[in-house]
Amino acid sequence: MTSALVVAPEVQDALRAGRPVLALESTIFTHGLPRPRNLQVALDAEALARAQGVVPATIGVIDGRPTVGLSPDEIERLSMTDGVVKASLRDLPIAAVKGLSAGTTVAATAHLAHRAGVRVFSTGGVGGVHRGASQTFDESADLGTLATLPLVVVSAGVKSVLDIPLTLERLETLGLAVVGYKTTDYPGFYVADSGLDIEYSADSPAEIAAIARTRDALGIAATLLIANPVPAERELDPAVHDAVLEQALAAADAQGVSGHDTTPFLLDFLQRATAGRSLDVNVDVYRGNVELGARIAAALAGAL
Incomplete structure (x- = not known):
């Protein structure tokens, strides 16, 4: 660990002792949620990890x-x-x-977690390939970064405003394995099933930990992506989701929204058009991923 990176004493002690640690990103509360709900969600995530005997390691940048x-x-x-x-x-x-x-994105959080020696990271959704990428080449830095790091990252897939089929193609090209948690339906973040399938599922945190250990033994330095869908009873109604997303895309086109402004515009449109329901689903997604990530971290540390 270099002087450029600060690792909290509690996290250092847990890593040295082989106790489970779970990395958590900060952009969800710096840029993804409104105040004061953002702070409560961040603190609740840490409490969820601690309730399972796992040390939370929320990652961000403070005064450089x-x-x-x-x-x-x-x-x-x-x-x-x-x-x-x-x-x-x-x-x-x-x-x-x-x-x-x-606040650190998935790419930055993953890099810093790996530098500190943390092996499991829970987030809401990872970045992916943007719609229209065949012309714009707009692809999240998350993908290339995760392809170089031997982590386990738990997410609910990628946000549905992105191009999910192209994202899955890129994940395959980059050598990133995707395993569904108790499902082969690839989730669409706000909805439990994006309509696309993946090849493999795992039925327990112990099985996921075994896959990660075998990957490491084989010398494969790429993230294992765990796709953890939001429970169907808490998803955004798929018919509402599809209709609102179509409206959002049309509004973005009509207003000339492009580039890095597109995703924030679409997510804000979804939130307003669903009267905040999409925001509630976002929080449910994150909580579920934190809970599963903590269980995987415990399994990797031999505590489960």
Whole structure:
């Protein structure tokens, strides 16, 4: 661990002792949720991990210091302070030199977790290939980064505003294995089933841990992606989802929204058009992924 990376003493102690640790990202509460709900969701996620005997390691940047294991005060600061930037992997050295505070994306969080020695990371949804990417080449940095890191990442797939079929193709090309948790239906974040299938499922955290250990023994340095769907009773109604998404895409086209502004525009449209229901599903998705990630971390540490 270099001086450029701060690892909280509790996280260091757990890693040295071989106790389970779960990485958590910060952009969900710096840029993904409104105040003050964002802070409560962040603190609840840590409590969920602790309830299963797992040390939470929320990751972010404080005054230029990439930190693995933010304190409650630091989480509150990132949650409630204006001017916090969004940092992907390429932004980390710039944020460090400029002394910026930042929420870390999946790519940045995964990199910092790996540098600290944390093996399991729970998030809401990973980035993917954007609609129209055949012309724009718009693809999340998450994919290339995860292809180089031997982590286990739990998500509910990619957000449905992205191009899910092309994302699955890219995951295969990059050598990223996708395993469904108790399903071969690939989730669509807000909905339990995107309509696309994946080849493999795992029935328990212990089985997922065994797959990760075997991957490591074979010298494969790529993330194992666990697709964990939101329970069907808590998903956004698929018919409502499809209708609203079609409206959102049409609105984005009519207003000339493009590039990195597209996804925030579409997600905001979904939230307003569903009267906040999509936001509730987002939180349910995250909680489910944190719970499963904690169980996988415990299994990898031999505590389950």
